Amino acid sequence: MFNGKGTKKLLTKILLCLFFVLVVIILPFVIEKIILSEAIFPFNVSVTFPKDVWFGFMGSYLGAIGTIVLGYIAFYQNKKYKELSDQSEKRFWELQEEIKELTKKSVSLIDLNSKIEASKYHPIFSNLQHNFWNAKGENLVEFFDIESDAFQISFCKEGSNEHLDSLEEIFEQYYTFVYTLKNDGEKTIYNFNCIDIKINGRNIEEGIWIYQSCDIKPGEIVRCVCATKFDLLKKISSGEIESLSFIYQMKNVLGECFNMAAELHFIPIEENHINVFDQISPVFKE
Structure with a gap:
């Protein structure tokens, strides 16, 4: 045919x-x-x-x-x-133009792929807006998943001889404020630790601050604990404390260092009831 x-x-x-x-x-x-x-x-x-x-x-x-x-x-x-x-x-000229367009797209795809690949190792957090005041040892199991949650603890001890071994001891002997983040990245975050705390924009002069780091697995919750010998809730309710600032440092699986800041502002509503307005900065590489 x-x-x-x-x-x-x-x-x-x-x-x-x-x-x-x-x-x-x-x-x-x-x-x-x-x-x-x-x-x-x-x-x-x-x-x-x-x-x-x-x-x-x-x-x-x-x-x-x-x-x-x-x-x-x-x-x-x-x-x-x-x-x-x-x-x-x-x-020939049409092919040259097509090659130019393909080259541009290839470069864009390579750049995008590099960013996607890099993002796998870039720490990403979400703020779950879960805050806790002065939790005690008997309430820890009720408030937290002790086995699964990661805890980053910053506590201010009064004497150099003071030594605390367990999470329960810190919550039992200190006044505490806890806010909650979640690792939304694809990789584990290592050595997540607070390196500086400010109250009302100023460094705390009394006591010695001890920072305990933790590792956060993908999808895992981290409880950021600020523990003091003075009652934070009482001072915030009285208006003496209006804000807390935290600076965090961490590493990814490649050993690259990253920083992050958290700003928390408090507005007392009534006794022992505080509105917390928190702002978590993006994680940036050192």
């Missing part, structure tokens, strides 16, 4: 073959018949040629036909070559 284009090509080949047979083979004999016949108009006079003259004529005739055919073929090929050359040049 031939489609329309194939049928057209076949018909063209057949016509060319018929033309070749007609012009090259049959036409010379027709001319010979006309020339040598006295009865055919306008050659109705007696004309006789020697065979060598006739063969010379035929040679010249066929040579002329061949020249015309070859000239036409050369002209046709030159025309087709120019068309193909123009098309090739046009396609």
Whole structure:
């Protein structure tokens, strides 16, 4: 089965073959018949040629036909070559533009892929807005998942000889404020630790601050604990303390260091009831 284009090509080949047979083979004999016949108009006079003259004529005739055919073929090929050359040049510039666009997209994709790959190791936190005041040992199991939650503890001890071993001891012997973050990244965060605390924008002068770090697995909750010998809740309720500021430091699995800040502002509503407005900064690389 031939489609329309194939049928057209076949018909063209057949016509060319018929033309070749007609012009090259049959036409010379027709001319010979006309020339040598006295009865055919306008050659109705007696004309006789020697065979060598006739063969010379035929040679010249066929040579002329061949020249015309070859000239036409050369002209046709030159025309087709120019068309193909123009098309090739046009396609070349189109391909150059496509290559430029593909190169731009490739560079963008490489950059995006690098950012995606880097983001796997960049710590990401979300603030769960869960705050706890002065939790005691008997309430820890009720408020927290001791086995699964991570605890970053910052406590201010009064004497250098004071030593606390357990989480329960800190909550039992200190006044505490706890707020909650979650590791939304794909990798574990290592050595998450507070390195500085400020009250009302100033460093705390009394006591010695001890910071205990923790590791936070992907999807794990971290409880950020601020433990003091003075009652934070009471001082906030009285208006003496209006804000707390925390600076945190951490590492990813590649050992790269990152920092993060947390600003907490307090508005007393009534006794032992505080509105907490907290702002967690993005994590940035050192």
